[in-house]
Amino acid sequence: MEDKIKVIIIDDEAPARRLIANYLASSKDMEIIGECMDGFEGVKKINELKPDLIFLDIQMPKINGVEMLELLDAESLPLTIFTTAYDEYAVKSFEYNTCDYLLKPINEARFEKAINKARAQLQSPHISAAGKQGIRTLLEEGISDNHLDRLVIRSGNHIQVVHCNDLICLEANDDYVIVHTAKDQWLKKQTLKYYEKKLSPQNFLRVHRSFIINLSEVTRIEPYSKDAWIAIMKNGLKVAVSKAGYARLKEAMNF
Numbered sequence: 001m002e003d004k005i006k007v008i009i010i011d012d013e014a015p016a017r018r019l020i021a022n023y024l025a026s027s028k029d030m031e032i033i034g035e036c037m038d039g040f041e042g043v044k045k046i047n048e049l050k051p052d053l054i055f056l057d058i059q060m061p062k063i064n065g066v067e068m069l070e071l072l073d074a075e076s077l078p079l080t081i082f083t084t085a086y087d088e089y090a091v092k093s094f095e096y097n098t099c100d101y102l103l104k105p106i107n108e109a110r111f112e113k114a115i116n117k118a119r120a121q122l123q124s125p126h127i128s129a130a131g132k133q134g135i136r137t138l139l140e141e142g143i144s145d146n147h148l149d150r151l152v153i154r155s156g157n158h159i160q161v162v163h164c165n166d167l168i169c170l171e172a173n174d175d176y177v178i179v180h181t182a183k184d185q186w187l188k189k190q191t192l193k194y195y196e197k198k199l200s201p202q203n204f205l206r207v208h209r210s211f212i213i214n215l216s217e218v219t220r221i222e223p224y225s226k227d228a229w230i231a232i233m234k235n236g237l238k239v240a241v242s243k244a245g246y247a248r249l250k251e252a253m254n255f
Contacts, residue, residue: 004031010042011057020055023111039068040159051078053118058084067152070139079121081114147200151179153186160186168217168233170195172210182235205252207245215252
């Protein structure tokens with residue numbers, strides 16, 4: 001007997017989880033190995049149970065579906081069928097060729113199409129890899145055009161939610177960024193370019209190839225060399241400012 005496709009359903013609404021479970025009941029090659037009501041539980045279950053496929057609601061309390069995926073290691077990303085009540089997310093998912101998306105309320109015929117697509121991907125390593133790459137690209141670009149209001153960071157076995165108002169600056173560190181707040185710092189696997197695009201330009205500014213700062217946290221600017229400056233932040237952190245960054249900073253802060 002062939003191994004069954006292991007499935008986890010992640011949705012904060014019990015009726016939505018039940019509907020997906022009922023639709024899956026006729027798929028004898030699929031086995032539901034877990035159900036989760038939020039992204040925190042989803043990360044834990046995925047890491048523990050290693051599902052082949054997940055149904056993931058995008059809009060959930062605590063952390064949303066995309067934030068949950070950001071917390072997973074690249075090799076741990078399962079095939080993902082997004083479930084959402086919002087067309088904008090479905091369109092983005094389609095653009096990046098993720099496994100599939102289902103608009104709520106979920107139609108059974110459309111559900112079967114998504115399941116068949118998942119089967120095809122799981123049977124073909126090449127197609128499966130393309131679907132997972134679509135998810136990674138989606139995470140890099142962002143599923144929404146709205147500016148971020150928080151960052152969700154995995155630190156060991158803990159998940160930390162950092163509100164953007166609490167940021168001092170972001171610092172590039174190879175394939176990661178160092179997230180600085182007044183009292184702590186964390187590593188987040190993401191690029192500075194992503195945050196330059198996703199943080200509000202009214203509040204955040206890239207002042208150096210390695211730094212984005214929170215403008216409200218700047219106390220003063222000091223010269224460092226002929227074409228370089230240092231921004232002194234409220235917590236005492238010193239941030240490098242390039243010549244181009246200084247010009248942008250002057251314009252943003254009107255000095």
